[in-house]
Amino acid sequence: MFSYGSYPPGPVRLDEREPEALDTARFGAHPVSADDVVFGDEDGVLFVAAEHAEEVLATAHRIRETEREQARRIVAGETLRRQTAFDDYLARRAADPEYTFRRHLRRIGGAIEE
Structure with a gap:
């Protein structure tokens, strides 16, 4: 059984709310x-x-x-690997460490968020 110890099980007072409190x-x-x-x-x-x-x-x-x-x-x-030309990405990434997968997807027209 859980005991609250010396703490009451709920609020002990009701403070006035600011007008925008529920906005x-x-x-x-x-x-x-x-x-x-x-x-x-x-x-x-x-x-x-x-x-x-x-x-x-x-x-x-x-x-x-x-x-x-x-x-x-x-x-x-x-495969998704083929759809994204992942081997091409890995080759480009090896030649250019700054080449990101997002950039690759943009280049091949595979970026879905844009």
Whole structure:
């Protein structure tokens, strides 16, 4: 059995709330209000100003379609390694340590976030 010791099991007083107390919330250093939209999935949560929600949704749909096409190609026998020309990336990276995989994906037209 759990014991609270000398601590009461709940609040012991009700303080007056500031008028804006329920208008915003803070997540770390970031204020969130009713003017924001929240998206979440297994990977995390994203807070977006409502004015940018349509743009974020359009980007999410493009990413989803790209990932579905990649999956379709994998089922058809083409590995993701081949789809991303990973061997070419490794060769370029060996010649240029500053060459990143993101840069490589941009070069081959495989970057899904852009």
